[in-house]
Structures are given as C-alpha cells and as structure tokens.
Amino acid sequence: MSRLLILAWVPNELGKLRIGFVVSKRISKLAVVRNRVKRLLGEAIRRHLTELPGGWDIVLSARNGVTTADLHAFEEDIVSLLHRARLLEPEPEQKTYNT
Numbered sequence: 001m002s003r004l005l006i007l008a009w010v011p012n013e014l015g016k017l018r019i020g021f022v023v024s025k026r027i028s029k030l031a032v033v034r035n036r037v038k039r040l041l042g043e044a045i046r047r048h049l050t051e052l053p054g055g056w057d058i059v060l061s062a063r064n065g066v067t068t069a070d071l072h073a074f075e076e077d078i079v080s081l082l083h084r085a086r087l088l089e090p091e092p093e094q095k096t097y098n099t
Helices: 031-046 071-084
Strands: 006-011 018-022 056-062
Touching: 006 071, 018 031, 031 056, 031 071
Parallel strands: 018 056
Antiparallel strands: 006 056
C-alpha cells in the first residue's frame, strides 16, 4: 500500500501477466475522471511491463487523492510497490570509477 495505490497480486496458471485497475466511484463520481486515472496508471506501468515476470495477476486499486496525482507520481508509487512485492527486481547500482 502506498499513499496513492493498493497493490494486490496472485499467481495465475496461464503463464501470462495480466494487469487490472480499479478506480471506484468513491474516488470520483465522474466517469471522465476515473477513466483519466486508469489511463495514467496504464501509461505509468507500461514502461515496466518487459521487466515483470509472467504468470501473475496484478491489480492496482486507487486510493483517495489520486485525482490530483500526475504520471510521475503514479510511476514512482507503482515501481515502489512492485519492488516491495518482489515482482520487479531492483535496478543494479552503477559503479563510478575515478580516472
């Protein structure tokens, strides 16, 4: 759980990765606003799809306050949640060499 999102995941028997988004009417009564949040969530996770393992069902549920968040905030939260769930490997630290 993060300040914007809740992550739920379970293994599936399909061997494929499936991702769903939940933005309830409690977030906004307007479908336009809920759909915008879903589009932003899809765009935020799209960059990391190749890094995620297959065989999982992942659901991202929106929490209060998501309507004011931007793409960068969504991406940070999603990456953080996926790391904590161990679905996304941490990026290797880059070594700097003094010349």
